[in-house]
Amino acid sequence: MPYPHTGPTGLGQVAQQAAQVIYQHRLVSTRQMHQLITPHHTRAEYLRRQLHTLRATGLAETVGRRISGQTELLWWLTEKGARAVESVGLLPQRPYRMSPEAALGPLQEHTLATVETGLAFVEWARRLGHECGPLDWSPETAHYYRDDARPGEDLSLIPDAVLNYVHTNQQAKQRTLLTYFIEVDRTQMTIARLAQKLHAYAAYHDFTPQQAAGRGAKSGRRVTTTPAWRYRYPVFPRLLMVLTGASDSRLNRRIADLRSLAASDPTLTSTTLRAGVTTIVQLQRHGPFQPIFTPVLGRAELADAWLQPQAVAA
Secondary structure, three states, rough: OOOOOOOOOOOOOOHHHHHHHHHOOOOEEHHHHHHOOOOOOOOHHHHHHHHHHHHOOOOEEEEEEEEEEEEEEEEOOOOOHHHHHHHHHHHHOOOOOOOOOHOOOOOHHHHHHHHHHHHHHHHHHHOOOOOOOOOOEEEEOOOOEEEEEEOOOEEEEEEOOEEEEEEEEEEOEEEEEEEEEEEOOOOOOOOHHHHHHHHHHHHHHOOEEEEEEEOOOOOOOEOOOOOHHHOOOOOOOOEEEOOOOHHHHHHHHHHHHHHHHHHHHHHHOOOOOOOOEEEHHHHHOOOOOOOOOOOOOOOOOOOOOOOHHHHHHO
């Protein structure tokens, strides 16, 4: 996707792109940045020089993590760096600020896994001639709703990411904007908790806010409006759950257990929510438009990211 050539810092284009990507995704490794921003460069030395310029000017900081016997740098923006990105006004402002403690804390691996999931979409979009860039997903955007199972409570659904992807059918000359809710599961939460998150998506899908009737209506009477999600999306986003952090056999059992719990939830069995689950390895290896997703609801017939059974899609 295109990037601006100017900015408030006087830095080069690649350094500015890097600052935007780090701001959007909060914590990003050098490898991920290389694949997102400079994939046309065989090696990452040029990008590293740009990143070290960000650090030298006080706009970014790093922490290290050990992986495969080597130290990998993870990048995050300082307060000065975040303000510099916000001053340009190209990205929605995010109140979250990273710190050394947070960068080294328990959410480090989950944040990087979410970036890795978005990166898989970016790389496959390049291969397939579709459109999905480094800034085409936003982490942790709150969606407010109410649930009949929890009357009187104001609830919020916070996907790990909301990802936009433009699917291009060259033969039909058709472009389709697909929006996805992304949930990344590193097998750190119980399967019951994961099923509860799935329930929250169904409750948000079905949530229709109510407002007081107009003047002259009977006292206490309320009229329904459109579903809450329609104020944000023309079509309700498909939900993609991406599993990682365990062996294939364990992840497959987790998928089966999730389907079993979903089948026993009345809210889920009555919803038209489209949700599929796969593993990060399958997503990276085959891409989102191969039949790698197991539907969470209904028949366990593999589907691609359209979340339609292959017979129907054909």
